[in-house]
Amino acid sequence: MKAFAVHGHFYQPPRENPWVWEVERQDSAAPYHDWNQRITRECYEKNLPNYPLISFNFGPTLLRWMEVKAPGVYRGILEGDRISCRVRGHGNALAQCYNHIIMPLASQIDKEVQVAWGVRDFQLRFGRTPEGMWLPEMAVDLKTLEVLAKYGIRFTILAPHQVQMWKPSKKAPWEPFPGSFYPFPLRQLLPSGKEIYIFVYHREMGGAVSFSQVLDNPQAFLKLVKGYLSSLKEGLLHFATDGETFGHHRKKGAETLKVTLEKLINKGVRLTNFAAFLKEVSWVPSAQIRENTSWSCAHGVERWKADCGCSTGGKPGWNQKWRTPFREAMNWLKDHIDRVFQKEGENLFRDPWATLLDYVEVIIQGPESLPLLWSRHAVKNFSPEERVKAAKLLEMARMGQYIFTSCGWFFADISGLEAVQNMAFAARAIELAQDVSGIYLEDGYLERLYKAKSNIPSERNGLEIYKKRVLPRRFTTKDVTAHYLITSTLSGKMEETCSFHHHFVPVEAKRLEKGSIFFCWGKVNVTNLAFQEKEAYLFAVLQYCQGDLHCALRPWRREGWEEIIESLESAYRRGVTHLVRELDRVFGPQFYGPDDVITTI
Numbered sequence: 150m151k152a153f154a155v156h157g158h159f160y161q162p163p164r165e166n167p168w169v170w171e172v173e174r175q176d177s178a179a180p181y182h183d184w185n186q187r188i189t190r191e192c193y194e195k196n197l198p199n200y201p202l203i204s205f206n207f208g209p210t211l212l213r214w215m216e217v218k219a220p221g222v223y224r225g226i227l228e229g230d231r232i233s234c235r236v237r238g239h240g241n242a243l244a245q246c247y248n249h250i251i252m253p254l255a256s257q258i259d260k261e262v263q264v265a266w267g268v269r270d271f272q273l274r275f276g277r278t279p280e281g282m283w284l285p286e287m288a289v290d291l292k293t294l295e296v297l298a299k300y301g302i303r304f305t306i307l308a309p310h311q312v313q314m315w316k317p318s319k320k321a322p323w324e325p326f327p328g329s330f331y332p333f334p335l336r337q338l339l340p341s342g343k344e345i346y347i348f349v350y351h352r353e354m355g356g357a358v359s360f361s362q363v364l365d366n367p368q369a370f371l372k373l374v375k376g377y378l379s380s381l382k383e384g385l386l387h388f389a390t391d392g393e394t395f396g397h398h399r400k401k402g403a404e405t406l407k408v409t410l411e412k413l414i415n416k417g418v419r420l421t422n423f424a425a426f427l428k429e430v431s432w433v434p435s436a437q438i439r440e441n442t443s444w445s446c447a448h449g450v451e452r453w454k455a456d457c458g459c460s461t462g463g464k465p466g467w468n469q470k471w472r473t474p475f476r477e478a479m480n481w482l483k484d485h486i487d488r489v490f491q492k493e494g495e496n497l498f499r500d501p502w503a504t505l506l507d508y509v510e511v512i513i514q515g516p517e518s519l520p521l522l523w524s525r526h527a528v529k530n531f532s533p534e535e536r537v538k539a540a541k542l543l544e545m546a547r548m549g550q551y552i553f554t555s556c557g558w559f560f561a562d563i564s565g566l567e568a569v570q571n572m573a574f575a576a577r578a579i580e581l582a583q584d585v586s587g588i589y590l591e592d593g594y595l596e597r598l599y600k601a602k603s604n605i606p607s608e609r610n611g612l613e614i615y616k617k618r619v620l621p622r623r624f625t626t627k628d629v630t631a632h633y634l635i636t637s638t639l640s641g642k643m644e645e646t647c648s649f650h651h652h653f654v655p656v657e658a659k660r661l662e663k664g665s666i667f668f669c670w671g672k673v674n675v676t677n678l679a680f681q682e683k684e685a686y687l688f689a690v691l692q693y694c695q696g697d698l699h700c701a702l703r704p705w706r707r708e709g710w711e712e713i714i715e716s717l718e719s720a721y722r723r724g725v726t727h728l729v730r731e732l733d734r735v736f737g738p739q740f741y742g743p744d745d746v747i748t749t750i
Contacts, residue, residue, distance in 0.1 A: 150383045152419040152426060153374065155406070156243075156306060156350065157392030158283055159193065160208035161185055162556040162567055163248055167548060167577035168624045169649035170679070171750045172214065175566065184566075185211070189219045192396035195403035197222065200229025201236070202410045204422045205392060206243040206283040209270040213513065230275050239424035244271040244279035244302070247509070250553040251453045253290040253441045254476075258487075258502060262550060264296045266509040273513050280424040281305060285555050286453075287444035294337060294345050294438070304334065304346035304423055306389050312349060313439040319432070326436065330354075332384025334427055335436035347436060348387065348423050351377065355388035364399040367408040374413065385426045389444075445559075453558040463561030463604070471563040471601040475611060478597035479552045479575065482590060486549045486578050489586045490542060497539045498526045508543045516540070516678055533683075540680040541581050548578035563601050564608040564618075572598075572611070572619045580623075624747065626651065626684055627702065630675050631741035635700050638669050638690040649747065652676040661721060667692050668721050668728065670714070672705050689717060689732055693725060698743050701736035 164172045164185055172183045181187035193215070207215075207226060215223040226242075233241035246252060247266035255263065264282070271279045282302045284293065289311060297305065312326040315335060330351040338344050354377055363369045377386055395402035414420060441449045451457035454476045456469040463469075494501025504526040511518050519540060523531055531539060557571035579590045598611035608614055629649045637643040643655045658671030670689040676682065685705040692698050713735055720731035732740070 150429065151378075151381060152385050152421040153378060153413065154204050154385060154387040154421055154423065154426070155202075155410075156204040156206075156387065156389040156423075157196070157199075157395060158206055158389060159211070159392030160206075160245070160249060161188060161211045161214075162208075162554045162570065163210040163214075163551055163574075164570060165214070166622050166624075166750065167551075167574055168622070169629065169651075169747075169750065171649060173622070173749045177566070185214055186218065188393060188397050189215065189222055191400070192393050192403065193219070193226070194222045195396040196392070196406070197225040197229070198407050199395070199403065199410070200226055200241065201232040202241075202420055203406070204241050204243065204387075205229075206245045207392075208245055208249055209267060209274075210248050212270070212274060227275060233422060234277070237422060237425040239280065239422060239428070240275065240277060241422045242271070242275055242279070243281040243283050243423075244268055245283040246285050248551055248553075249285040249555050250550065251286060251288045251443070251450055251555050251558075252284060252293040253288050253450050254453060255293075255553065256483075257292065259483075259550065259553070260293055260296045261299075262505060264293075264300050264302070265506045266512075266550075268300045268302070269507075269509045270513060273510070280427075286446070286450075287311065287442075288450050288453075289438055289442060290440040291337075291339060291438070295339050295341055295343070298339055298341070298343040298345050302345065304348060304427060306348045306350055306423070307438065308442075308444040309349050309352050311439050311442045311444070312347065313437050315434050315436040317434055323437070332381060332386060333430060334423075334433050336433040337436055337438055346427060346433065347438070348385075350387055350389040352388075354386075355390045358388060359390045359394050359398070364394070364402040364405045367405045367412070370405050370409045371412055374409065374418075378418065385421065385423075387423075453555055460561040461559060462565070467561055467604040469561065471603065471611065472558050474597060474600035475558065475563055475568065478594055478601065478611065479571070481597055482575055482578065482594050483549050483552065485588070485590050485593070486545055486582050489582045489588060490546050490549075493538070493542055493585050497528060497531070497535065497542065499528055500526070505543060505546050508547065511543070512547065516681055519681065537680050537682045538585050540682075542585050544679060545578050545581035545585065548574045548581065552578065562604045562608075563611055564603050564605055564614050569614060569618045572615050573622055576615070576619050576623060622749075624649070626675060626677055626682075627686070628741075628745070629747070630673060630684075630686055630688075630702060631700050631745055632747045634669075634673065634688050634690055634702065635698055635741065635743065635746055638667075638692070638698070638700075643669070647678070649750070650678050652678055661718075665692070665694050666725065668717075670717055673702075687713065687736075689736065691725075691728060691732065696743060698741075699729065699732065700741040700745075701732050701739070702741075703736050 166173050175183040178184045178187045230240040230242040244267045246263040281304045309328045314323045315326045331349045334346040334348050336344055363373050395406050443450055446452035446459045448457040452459040460469050498504040551574040552571050556567035583589055595612045601611035629651050633653045645654045654674040656672045660669040668691050673686050675684045686702040687705040688702040690700045720728040
């Protein structure tokens with residue numbers, strides 16, 4: 150009954166542009182394209198030998214990105230869990246609430262979505278049901294633990310200060326928990342009559358690993374572990390820290406962890422995980438958590454809604470008063486999109502919220518699994534228009550989850566990458582709400598966002614940041630199609646392809662060249678893959694001289710098609726001036742040029 154475990158919380162917030170579902174270039178991550186790519190190389194890849202040895206959780210949205218962008222690392226993570234299942238009878242991997250929202254601040258339905266999505270994502274990826282779940286920022290309340298128990302979660306991990314009372318023996322009365330590491334699990338009895346186990350991690354050990362230099366030298370780390378092990382009579386010595394500590398925050402961390410664990414094994418130390426250890430315990434003390442607490446805010450969960458003094462990355466004189474109006478703006482928006490979801494969903498689904506709980510399978514498996522979702526939840530056979538509306542409604546609800554990703558409040562200013570990313574999800578939710586219901590929410594949202602003042606004078610407030618940093622990221626299907634047409638014309642290869650979450654099929658395309666001038670026109674069929682929404686455009690691309698392009702497009706209609714083509718060909722034969730006039734007549738004054746090529750992704 151004496152063992153050792155390390156838990157690594159591996160997580161990045163969702164970073165994708167929500168219109169095209171690609172991560173944009175992030176200059177601050179140079180020389181890498183973005184922070185996901187950089188941290189994967191510095192940390193997740195380097196820890197491949199460690200996943201069979203340590204307890205860990207990975208954020209589902211990070212694994213979703215990794216499955217496509219770093220498939221070798223992704224497969225290694227899953228294999229690490231499979232190895233631990235074979236060796237210990239229980240896997241090292243824990244599930245996580247889906248996109249890392251602060252659970253005590255979430256509504257009851259959002260709590261359920263986060264846990265249900267986290268569990269189902271885990272099942273589909275790891276091929277088994279999770280026994281434990283990581284709470285984002287360890288933020289906890291009894292209602293959250295009730296939802297965990299409802300979905301079959303047996304245990305979670307908390308910091309010592311998050312346990313308020315306990316019964317240290319079977320006959321002992323309730324007394325204050327000492328607020329220190331405890332080497333055995335505790336049992337929280339829930340109001341429903343269910344129970345969940347709590348592992349209280351070693352805060353001092355975790356702090357030393359995270360914030361001192363012990364990971365710079367395997368001997369120093371080994372000495373730290375052996376010192377705490379020698380003072381432990383029995384039980385499980387364990388600590389938890391951000392997984393990025395091992396390789397990203399501490400450059401030698403992954404190798405130091407590997408070498409140290411191997412030396413401990415050679416010296417006879419038993420490595421285990423929480424689920425395996427829990428099976429060995431015969432009696433567990435009862436405990437009562439301290440609600441609305443977390444591991445990274447001394448003030449409970451104020452860091453994600455108020456100017457509590459906790460921040461990261463700020464400068465002298467800065468404050469975080471922006472957090473309160475930022476939270477209020479997101480709460481206001483979420484209330485309204487929930488109403489849209491309920492009202493519009495009632496006409497499409499037998500139970501809109503049950504449909505949303507199952508939507509995570511579509512998020513993981515792709516829009517090709519939407520027909521199966523409709524077969525389980527639709528009130529009738531959908532028309533093509535109803536299929537598109539139903540898909541947009543569910544995606545709007547997903548954006549309603551993403552706007553609360555905790556990182557948006559964690560850092561020092563509202564102009565940071567993470568807060569801006571949450572605003573982008575909000576903008577997409579607003580747009581989809583208008584598409585499915587006709588209800589316009591942007592003004593009400595921005596009225597509240599205006600009250601969130603930045604510490605940086607040039608950034609001003611949330612409204613200005615939204616206009617400068619979010620709206621330019623918004624791409625319509627027409628914008629993405631123009632990108633495809635310009636780049637394809639320049640390359641001389643206009644072929645069927647997928648790009649930016651759209652599928653392009655050129656039909657009846659024709660190209661004429663005369664010196665440096667070329668002219669291409671025709672029809673292109675476009676499918677937005679997220680919604681299976683189909684469009685067809687009449688297009689024309691004219692290059693006057695090298696690099697000077699005029700791209701125009703409009704919805705395609707069969708009526709008048711032949712006449713339009715004949716008029717364009719005739720204008721081309723008469724010269725560029727005539728052709729430009731004819732393009733303006735056919736397509737209108739709006740056109741796309743080289744500056745409209747999407748270069749941020």
